[in-house]
Amino acid sequence: xxxxxxxxxxxxxxxxxxxxxxxxxxxxxxxxxxxxxxxxxxxxxxxxxxxxxxxxxxxxxxxxxxxxxxxxxxxxxxxxxxxxxxxxxxxxxxxxxxxxxxxxxxxxxxxxxxxxxxxxxxxxxxxxxxxxxxxxxxxxxxxxxxxxxxxxxxxxxxxxxxxxxxxxxxxxxxxxxxxxxxxxxxxxxxxxxxxxxxxxxxxxxxxxxxxxxxxxxxxxxxxxxxxxxxxxxxxxxxxxxxxxxxxxxxxxxxxxxxxxxxxxxxxxxxxxxxxxxxxxxxxxxxxxxxxxxxxxxxxxxxxxxxxxxxxxxxxxxxxxxxxxxxxxxxxxxxxxxxxxxxxxxxxxxxxxxxxxxxxxxxxxxxxxxxxxxxxxxxxxxxxxxxxxxxxxxxxxxxxxxxxxxxxxxxxxxxxxxxxxxxxxxxxxxxxxxxxxxxxxxxxxxxxxxxxxxxxxxxxxxxxxxxxxxxxxxxxxxxxxxxxxxxxxxxxxxxxxxxxxxxxxxxxxxxxxxxxxxxxxxxxxxxxxxxxxxxxxxxxxxxxxxxxxxxxxxxxxxxxxxxxxxxxxxxxxxxxxxxxxxxxxxxxxxxxxxxxxxxxxxxxxxxxxxx
Numbered sequence: 001x002x003x004x005x006x007x008x009x010x011x012x013x014x015x016x017x018x019x020x021x022x023x024x025x026x027x028x029x030x031x032x033x034x035x036x037x038x039x040x041x042x043x044x045x046x047x048x049x050x051x052x053x054x055x056x057x058x059x060x061x062x063x064x065x066x067x068x069x070x071x072x073x074x075x076x077x078x079x080x081x082x083x084x085x086x087x088x089x090x091x092x093x094x095x096x097x098x099x100x101x102x103x104x105x106x107x108x109x110x111x112x113x114x115x116x117x118x119x120x121x122x123x124x125x126x127x128x129x130x131x132x133x134x135x136x137x138x139x140x141x142x143x144x145x146x147x148x149x150x151x152x153x154x155x156x157x158x159x160x161x162x163x164x165x166x167x168x169x170x171x172x173x174x175x176x177x178x179x180x181x182x183x184x185x186x187x188x189x190x191x192x193x194x195x196x197x198x199x200x201x202x203x204x205x206x207x208x209x210x211x212x213x214x215x216x217x218x219x220x221x222x223x224x225x226x227x228x229x230x231x232x233x234x235x236x237x238x239x240x241x242x243x244x245x246x247x248x249x250x251x252x253x254x255x256x257x258x259x260x261x262x263x264x265x266x267x268x269x270x271x272x273x274x275x276x277x278x279x280x281x282x283x284x285x286x287x288x289x290x291x292x293x294x295x296x297x298x299x300x301x302x303x304x305x306x307x308x309x310x311x312x313x314x315x316x317x318x319x320x321x322x323x324x325x326x327x328x329x330x331x332x333x334x335x336x337x338x339x340x341x342x343x344x345x346x347x348x349x350x351x352x353x354x355x356x357x358x359x360x361x362x363x364x365x366x367x368x369x370x371x372x373x374x375x376x377x378x379x380x381x382x383x384x385x386x387x388x389x390x391x392x393x394x395x396x397x398x399x400x401x402x403x404x405x406x407x408x409x410x411x412x413x414x415x416x417x418x419x420x421x422x423x424x425x426x427x428x429x430x431x432x433x434x435x436x437x438x439x440x441x442x443x444x445x446x447x448x449x450x451x452x453x454x455x456x457x458x459x460x461x462x463x464x465x466x467x468x469x470x471x472x473x474x475x476x477x478x479x480x481x482x483x484x485x486x487x488x489x490x491x492x493x494x495x496x497x498x499x500x501x502x503x504x505x506x507x508x509x510x511x512x513x514x515x516x517x518x519x520x521x522x523x524x525x526x527x528x529x530x531x532x533x534x535x536x537x538x539x540x541x542x543x544x545x546x547x548x549x550x551x552x553x554x555x556x557x558x559x560x561x562x563x564x565x566x567x568x569x570x571x572x573x574x575x576x577x578x579x580x581x582x583x584x585x586x587x588x589x590x591x592x593x594x595x596x597x598x599x600x601x602x603x604x605x606x607x608x609x610x
Contacts, residue, residue, distance in 0.1 A: 109363065
């Protein structure tokens with residue numbers, strides 16, 4: 001018989017009081033949790049330390065300790081590695097897996113092909129969710145829609161990108177373009193976007209799913225995103241739902257403020273409460289963002305069968321600010337990240353507006369957008385912003401259309417057959433076949449097994465939430481019995497965990513011959529792996545352990561880390577959370593690896609060629 005315990009079994013379990021955080025992160029990731037990169041070479045990829053540190057006159061608010069490198073100076077014999085040069089002829093093939101948005105594509109194209117000059121770029125965008133692929137197509141169309149001014153494109157992009165509730169004009173925009181996307185999927189579209197988006201990597205069932213997603217973007221399809229998001233919030237906060245503001249404050253001060261103080265607490269709190277991250281001008285955000293609707297697997301309680309449930313399954317705690325809000329052009333950074341009276345003079349939304357407008361402008365002209373000349377008013381109370389002058393200049397070129405005029409136009413055309421729309425040409429950076437976007441879906445390892453991808457990619461980006469295929473490829477996924485980095489003795493304690501080059505140099509390239517990822521990369525290619533540095537929920541020890549796990553997988557594939565000292569900090573078994581936070585805060589934003597020699601091509605009689 002079971003012994004009587006002095007524990008009250010009627011007490012709620014820990015999971016009844018609080019979530020482990022996974023349901024707060026969600027099942028569909030609509031935005032990334034790292035800054036945008038130029039994947040062909042960007043100093044931001046090697047950046048380390050605090051991302052959005054403010055700049056103040058005289059540096060009176062600057063913490064002197066932040067200039068100190070917290071890592072050991074000795075590199076312990078690490079050899080410097082660098083990726084091979086890009087091909088002079090032919091396209092540069094770039095794999096972007098699990099980025100959750102097109103931020104890297106946008107910045108790479110803007111920097112490398114601004115104004116229509118530069119090498120031909122071929123992006124392979126892989127996502128596990130069809131809804132995210134559908135949004136990729138939408139954002140490509142928005143940034144290339146030359147019928148709208150650059151500022152209006154920027155506002156529409158940010159509104160649809162990170163808001164659960166959007167402006168009425170944004171809702172109409174998505175509703176109208178959905179029909180054209182359905183024709184694009186069925187190869188019947190005359191839109192110039194059809195010339196750069198390659199759908200041959202999708203199966204017919206994938207195209208059918210995309211069609212249904214675009215039909216779900218119509219405004220007449222019910223989607224009560226406010227109620228759906230509130231249900232998710234109640235499931236995440238549970239008994240602490242009425243005190244969720246305190247939980248938001250903990251996440252902000254523990255995981256966000258010290259890394260990116262430019263993110264305003266009130267704006268982050270507003271996002272956590274309502275899901276609205278970017279508000280521009282005096283607009284009303286009251287229409288549901290249908291592009292954030294997605295499906296996830298669930299169990300029918302009455303029948304016990306598996307079903308697909310439509311709802312809002314996006315992130316509740318990680319805001320969409322990381323992609324465009326925490327970094328900017330080094331020339332304009334001192335003025336945009338200026339601190340006066342211990343407060344940032346600009347917000348993350350203003351930084352995102354400036355950066356996105358800059359990138360769209362580069363697609364058009366190839367020239368960087370900079371702030372106007374500095375004025376004395378910027379240094380005198382109430383400290384005028386240089387962005388105000390830029391906005392007034394752009395507003396002077398925009399003709400406002402009243403709601404009465406729009407309604408009159410709709411009444412005039414009601415009941416008539418809409419004429420075939422003439423679309424404006426794409427931005428110069430995308431024109432003339434200079435950029436090709438290949439959409440991929442399905443299991444990533446199965447996709448990369450195809451012989452046509454052997455030695456194909458010169459650059460690659462792997463998102464943190466979708467890193468599991470890499471672990472499976474290296475044989476170190478959860479539950480693996482052949483993990484060479486785990487001791488056979490379950491009681492053994494690893495007191496100090498170092499980079500795998502130091503811990504297990506004998507394992508370098510052990511899984512290379514069997515690896516799908518290693519086979520798909522060209523010789524000397526660069527692979528950029530996203531870290532969990534900007535995840536607002538996981539503890540620092542978990543984020544450091546994740547870095548080591550990614551490095552171990554890369555080590556088994558024969559890849560060498562470019563910045564081992566700052567990218568893979570040493571861990572101690574009894575490391576306190578506070579120390580882990582300090583170490584992880586100053587670590588690199590990304591892990592960069594250089595692949596080994598290309599694997600030989602498959603023999604002609606290989607069954608995989610059939």
